[in-house]
Amino acid sequence: MNLEEKCSPIVRNMPPSGIRRFFDLVNSKPDAISLGVGEPDFITPWHIREAGVASLERGMTSYTSNQGMPELIETIRHYLQSQFTLSYEQTEVMITFGASEAIDLALRTLICPGDEILVPEPCYVSYIPCVQLAGGNPVPVPTKADHGFKLKVEDLERALTPNTKAIILCYPNNPTGAIMNKEDLAPIVEFVKKHELIVISDEIYGELTYGNKHTSIASFPGMKEHTILVSGFSKAFAMTGWRVGYVAAPLPLAQQMLKIHQYTALCASITSQVAAREALLHGLPECEAMASQYDRRRRLVVKAFQDLGFTCHEPQGAFYVFPSIESTGLDAHTFAEQLLLEESVAVVPGDVFGQSGTDHIRCSYATSLESLGEALNRIERFVKKQKNKQPIHHHG
């Protein structure tokens, strides 16, 4: 019996994550400094952990309602209102296993066979596979370094067909660190309304912006109706391992998503829900302190790459820089591999996040200052060595 043939072709034909392949290589260098980690280097603040521990001591080990603990939902509603001026009813918010589950729920709820979902690239590695798993056709929409990887409405217009149902937006962006401010979003809003599309807005890095405060696309007049807002606690509160996030959407969509969640996940972990509530109630000062540390490291990293002569746009959010390594004459995979083998520094080749990430690398600055400084020194040494290796052209 061929067990592989028993598997669904959608799954079989899905390439394993490019990150995963690189992961094995990095693991063979245990002394490597990794700038490849897409999660905070901070440990969850103690009062948040303590709230989780205390809930276990009190014997809180049960399921919660499918939708999530009412107190947490209430807290999220207030938070969304006060931070981003978003108004959601109690019935419109649901707690999920991280933003990851929320993205999957949104896609499975929306997609009918043949529906096209616009996915601006470079983007988080899960979007395209999740669209495919839900039976939809992902349509990559490249964004460009010249525009600081901001999304242009012209690019969306070019990709639009009668089958287009939704767009996945992720700003602040993983892997580019790009943000979309109010002015950048305005034409996208018009486009979405005009064509009656749905936006799945992954705002998990919304607390991590370094100039202006984050603007949610759902806060534009009339946009709540068009938006499924996805977010979570992983990045802002350094809570990746707790697996807790949430989704907020207009009631008709929220009700449908809740059905899938109810049958596939039942509910998010109660311990994590208690901790998440503590995070929102009392963790914002720590969140700010972490953001200010990322901001300082960000300036250091951007300057280091610019000093090396790399084209490196200044990321305005998240904790990634996405410099172009074109000037080295290497492609991103060779660059990342050689850098790892020669200098024991791990970065992620940009094409893992889509075609338009080719010739770039993603470096996370969610790394301690000491490690970051050392990694930047090593990268500098590596790049200088490459320059010396390049063939010298004799003229005359």
Place this chain on the structure above:
Amino acid sequence: MSAKLEHAVLSLLEENARIELDQIATMLDEDKEIIIQIVDELEKKGVIVKYGTLINWQKASTKKVAALIDVKVTPQRGHGFDAIAKRIYLFPEVRSVYLMSGSYDLSVALEVDSMEAVGKFVTEKLAPIDSVVSTMTHFVMKKYKEDGVILDEPEKDERLVITP
């Protein structure tokens, strides 16, 4: 100088006294000249007192013995507690002296080479001072955290090397 910038410079130096001023300037998006001037002023004003190293002596090859001593004193007319505090803090083996509210007056932290040295300090130097009424010595058995830094088992970075 803005209080915010001053605070940012101080917190970077408090975290790592050896950080380059260049690096501070980049991290705070300021001119290096401005940072130099700020640090200079802070040194002159005595806000920055010194650039030290936090040492976990428990791990060093020469060990040190630490003790906290609660001291009751009679304050002196005209000087309050200041004069007597000074008589105590001038001993180089005294690490810190705090005036406390509550059931005793001065909290004296001592760091010396041996238990005997603690005993000697208390009986020969501290107790004989006229205004010292009583002392209560507590030996430190283990330091878990010092100056905001965990000395015990620091929390490990458990993250995988590459994550999406």
